[in-house]
Amino acid sequence: MPELKKTPLYTEHVAAGAKMVEFGGWLMPVQYGGIIEEHRRVRTVAGLFDVSHMGEISVKGPDALPLVQKLIANDAARATGDRILYSPMCYPEGGVVDDLLVYPRGEGEYLLVVNAANIEKDLAWIQENASDYRVEVKDISPVTAQLALQGPRALAILQPLAGVDLAPLGYYRWTRGQVLGVDCLISRTGYTGEDGFELYFEAGQAPAMWRGILAAGQGVGLVPAGLGARDTLRLEAALPLYGHELSPTISPLEVGLGRFVKLEKGEFNGRAALAAQKEGGINRQLIGLAMVDRGIARPGYPVLVAGRESGYVTSGSYAPTLGKNIALALVAAGTAGAGAEVEVSIRGRGHRAVVVELPFYRRSRD
Amino acid sequence: MDFPANLHYSKDHEWVEVEGNRARIGITDYAQEALGDIVFVELPQVGDELAAGDSFGVVESVKSASDIYAPVGGKVVAINEALLDAPQDINADPYGKGWMIELEMSDPGEVEDLMDASAYQQMVKEEKGE
Structure with a gap:
């Protein structure tokens, strides 16, 4: 077995007494205090998750939009300005390579956020599909940290630390901005069923950012939360998890993700198979x-x-x-x-x- | 972490409290901590016959399910029914309110095969890599 990967916050987790477990090739905190308590904090106050294991893939070039359109089932043309798109990425047979977030980053550039366990597979798949497209595909996961601040008090905790007004930022919208003086991509997204934010920034800043947000939220009851609570929270919200509800042998239509499959947008990987399923029934x-x-x-x-x-x-x-x-x-x-x-x-x-x-x-x- | 001196311990992290030929059984402080929040317990029925090493129930934490094994053999004479509604008692009080079953031992000599508190503590240390 290859050595497990660690996020830039590994030593923070160990120092906080986290129980570390293997997840998708990564050594991650499953819990700090206890899963149930962390879960409840996220539902009632807020929790801070290290999700730096997630993968970030940059697609850049004149053919970025047509390539992303080919890769995903949702309509990439809708990912414009500050609008984030969730989508399954399918094989031609209709099964799922991965599910991902698409961030438009200006003309001809997209950031795809993918599951940790799938980074290498996704990268290979995207590159294989990109051979006839004028794009540069780059895995920027190793230099990118990601934190998720989730819960009803997330806005109140984050706003005083942020250089931009976050209240107007709608669900599934993003903005550039500083948090604790660090340039971030600030995204109103999450995987818990609560309001919250996901922050992407340079990996080297992760320990200071982690400590700074935790310190700022301590007074209202913010706690670090692990993958255990992340899983129970997403399950209550019925959000699919790759390897469980999503896999190469399960179609997005079978798991209720039909609203993210836009057959009318034109050709894309899996379109024919998914159209046949929609026609004939799942x-x-x-x-x-x-x-x-x-x-x-x-x-x-x-x-x-x-x-x-x-x-x-x-x-x-x-x-x-x-x-x-x-x-x-x-x-x-x-x-x-x-x-x-x-x-x-x-x-x-x-x-x-x-x-x-x-x-x-x-x-x-x- | 607590290792009461009056108990006997199995390598599967169960404890046994012996009184005459009766044995009260539960899981250790180390085991409950390793499992995390316990949310479900399945216990045998009074009257069931168990041999040493038999799986007699299941404890489930949020993340996982684990079998529990009888450290000694015998007939189940009592089960802690309160645990079925309050499995978290195992986390809170593994050696007290968290007890699971009582056996009438078929061979009290089997207790000799178990570890004492210091031997068990040593085993836990090694398992944790300390």
């Missing part, structure tokens, strides 16, 4: 489950509808905000609507669960 669909019987549905556990195996759990956990055990499952399409009772086979025994609407959790917007 075979599988993603459903939300709330456990009725005691037990936690873990990834891979079989799901039975009317006593017959119909699919499997893709993600499942105790949901701290809801106080119950929930799961996402990929099952035969049309077999289990909201309210239906199904069974999850946990260690060989059927456990009752009820199909619920997604997302499991939606924040109140006052």
